[in-house]
Amino acid sequence: MSEKVCDHHQDDRRKILRRLCGVILVAGFLLLLVILLIWAILQPKNPRFVLQDATIFSLNVTAPNVISTTVQVSINSRNPNSRVGIYYDRLTVFAAYRNQQITYYSAIPPVYQGHNDVNVWSPFIYGNNVPVAPYNGVALAQDKSDGAISLVVKISGRVRWKVGAFISGRYHLHVTCPAYIPIGNSRNTGIVVGNNAVKYQLSQTCSVNV
Template structure:
């Protein structure tokens, strides 16, 4: 029987690749950039949808500031009792309008006073807290004064001259905190500052209801 021919395989070069196994990247690793792009795109889309939803809710439930108006005034006493002291007793009727159809308004820590020439003629008066429904109007008639108040000589002289002339320019100031309650939401409490200027026909010695010579304009900062 012929002898088997033995053949020797030629030596493999180190660089020919032969049986060397090339490392193969896992499939998940090869796809990771695509997965990351999809994930980031989904997150951005969620943020965009959330922003659109928040904008829609804001436009629907956006509250408007309350509206104040002075509709009447009565002056029972307003005199310069000393060179720099004023004694007053007056009542001012104010309407507060909530113009919002989807938001109630809560008022608290409210105080009011009457001033002339930038100086108070009455001490601050605490007003009761108030819960106001949508599209509603509240009427308040606080009474101010009752105690002497020190003023500057300029304000005392201006008040005496105004009573002689028959027209007194007064300012009602209301300060406090409000909170809007639009639908299912609640805002934080914010400060409120109201200024109402009124021209009252009043002379020294007169007492009672006084005509308002012009519509009292009120400015609300809230």
């Protein structure tokens, strides 16, 4: 009689284990499905950036290895997503010449960018007596004499994606904006906007990596 009772209990345990395994499999499948759906939704397009213009206040080679710069740039940022918002956190911008940074970091205030929204930032980027490689100082002076310089405006920081009430973790943002500026070119002198300040229209597309 006791053997029959034990067999009955073993059968019950097997049924419970099978049901438990079935529940775990179904729950795992549903969880995987939810993750895949969220992943599909959270495949946002990168924001798009355009360097609209640059106003040159000063760009001087004070010595072969020293450069002083004061520039204001206007940067257009657009969120191309119709369902995903973007939080921009801790953004900084600076200018580089021939792969060497020639200004300090300037901060762009944190901002939320809604669906298909556009923001325009106009930060000042500057550097006083920034040491550079001597050949870069010579090259910049020569470029100014030739009538055009090629700077690169770079933005770095972190972004978060927002879908409904869900907000993702932080992702690194790297934006590179080539700035071909015809400074000193008599055929394209730009627009004088103040004492020794000249504004150049650029409309140059930036590359974006997230």
